[in-house]
Amino acid sequence: MIALAGFAGIVVALSAAVVVAVQGVREFLSPGAARGHLRLPVLVLLGGAAVAFGALELGLVVNDFSIEYVANNNSRDTPLLFTIASGWAALEGSIVLWGLVLAGYTYVAFRTVTDDDKLGAGAMAVMGIVAVFFFGLMATAANPFTTLDVAPLDGRGANPLLQNNFLMAVHPPLLYLGFVGFTVPFAFGISALAGGMQGSMWLERTRRWSLVAWSFLTLGIAMGALWSYQVLGWGGYWAWDPVENASLIPWLVGTAFIHSAIVQRRRGMLQAWNMMLVIATFTLTILGTFLTRSGVIASVHSFTQSAVGPALLSFLGVITVASLGLFAWRAHVVASSPRLESLASREGVFLANNLLLTLFGVMVLTGTLAPILVEAFTGDQVSVGRPWFDRLSVPLGFALLLAMGIGPVTPYRVARPSVLWPRLRTPIRLALVAGALTVLWGVRSLNVVAAVVLGSFVIAVIIRHLFDLVQRASSRRGEIPAIAWRLVRNDPGYWGGQIAHIGVALVAIAIAVSGTFSVRHTFQMEPGDTVDFDGYTVTYSAPFARNDPHRFVLGAELELSRGARRLAELRPSLNDYPNATQAIPSPAVRTGLTEDLYFSLVRLEAGAITLDVFRNPLMWLLWVGAILTAVGGFWPLLVRRPQRTIRPEPEEAVRV
């Protein structure tokens, strides 16, 4: 019954998506009543998607094991939170969530469509076509509502990696809100391209959705890294794993896009380039989904076992060929941009930013795809890992930080040294002092010192600039916070960007510090044993075992102290799930201001343990920086401008 309702939802949504696509095309060719013709199908699409997703969740919650997906991904003992999260933890369910998010974005994009809106109608057509693919996939190869003739008494239970930490429940929805969100600017871009519409209207209309998508993607990647840190027990958070890279590549290219979009909106340049970037970003989200969901990474030769892999690959091919074909055919119509007057200008720095970010993206893409392609075509195996990725990503990261520091205070058109130097002089001095202090502190790592210098440069430039603007507005001391707040609120696009920049600078410092100074100790201990490391003392009191409804927990009770002071009692564990072959670790992490102490239980046999202890410095800075980055992206949506001014004051001041 539930399965039937859910499948009906999919079919209804699929039909509605077809109508959205057809009506979108019709209204694109001869606009007139776009709103009226699209409202019903868009609402039905959203309704159908909601019914499908709701039915899947209902099936999970009421343990309807006649549905194969429920039987495979849930059990009576699975805690409710993980039962709900199972709705998107496996392949078929994740595509249902994808469809729901896509329907949601289609609806909110539709709300901006007016009756004689060629651009909007075309965008709806594109979103309809994308929806046809995904709901078509659900109706066929990835049907989550296939039923079993004989319903088992109990299911196999949720994915053990999911059940082990709630982060796995929030990570995929955030990532999908990011991935799918880029469909909106892609759809408007394609519409503008097909219609030969010059100007930046498609960018103006999708600016907020690009930022929403980018911010969610930022959060999604950060949550994925935090999950890796909290669950996998290896003390790290980023492994350059293909699945991680699959989310990083669209983020890099999407970041290039939201920056170059500013150049087009402000200076009318880079029209064709922006089309290219939005096409690339969207295509890369589909590629990322293909890489993570088809099984191609595990084995090149096994991804055809399910029809989902080939279907995603075909869709990827169609999207790429169609978009690039359209681009080749129409780009000259929309591209008529003034040339750059000088590289020493805001536009020049934006171009440098774009070059660096897309090069970064190409680099990660090459390193991710090369092993797969080499194996597919020659049968040979190649591994590409951290040393290869770090070689280029470290200098690229530093170059990006430098551009990030200079760019936001560089005037448009032509930047004269007499204007730029006063804005950079003090920050450069502060950054070098910060670097010198780091060296005097005893740090001899070039990467760390460079990250500290460049990171503090970025932050100092931003703070000095704000301070400068405040002082121009008023010289009275008491008013400073109020004026600063007003400035940051009245130009949320610019200052949101700066908040994100501060976040990225903090992340860069945290990556360099934790990557350089992480230490791992491994201890073999019997109950009652005590070991010392780096001034800390750990006592292994006793093993413990606990039977949770859904798992068996085996762990070690540890006491951590420093000198005579007892710091904490820690209980790292290994968790056995009935449907897992290997135990999933739950490390015990003690976060401090200077470092995390991270205890990961590797083995527990007859009371004896193998314990990994990591000291990871400044980890909190990484998470704070990542969240700040996302907050910066959301900033223009979080604060409403008091009224729509023609040109906010701070930007004027920048152009002096």
Added chain:
Amino acid sequence: MITVAALAVIVVGLAAGDGRSGDRVEALAAEIKCPVCPTESVADSTTQIARDIKAEIAALVADGRSDDEIRTLYASRYGEQILLDPPPRGRNLILWAVPAAFLIVGVGAVAARVRPRVPDGAD
């Protein structure tokens, strides 16, 4: 003055502290893939075989073997896919060629967009 002093401290400090003297075992362990993992190195992986290989690398280093000898040893034992930093030759060159080609095209495209400054007294 402060700028110069700070710069001097940084340069002297970094030059004095030999950044390369870092742990050779850790550096090598980061280059050797754990044989049973998809992409993790024996430095990152928590599996037993990774621990064994890391201990073996430490022994080889203590034995006076060079980095290249150790890399070759593992490549011959497990195949070249054990190296996480593929040697830049043959088919592997594509890993360097693609980003390099992109960089050249990108720089060229940016350069082509710049026009000489109009003589309107700018500057």
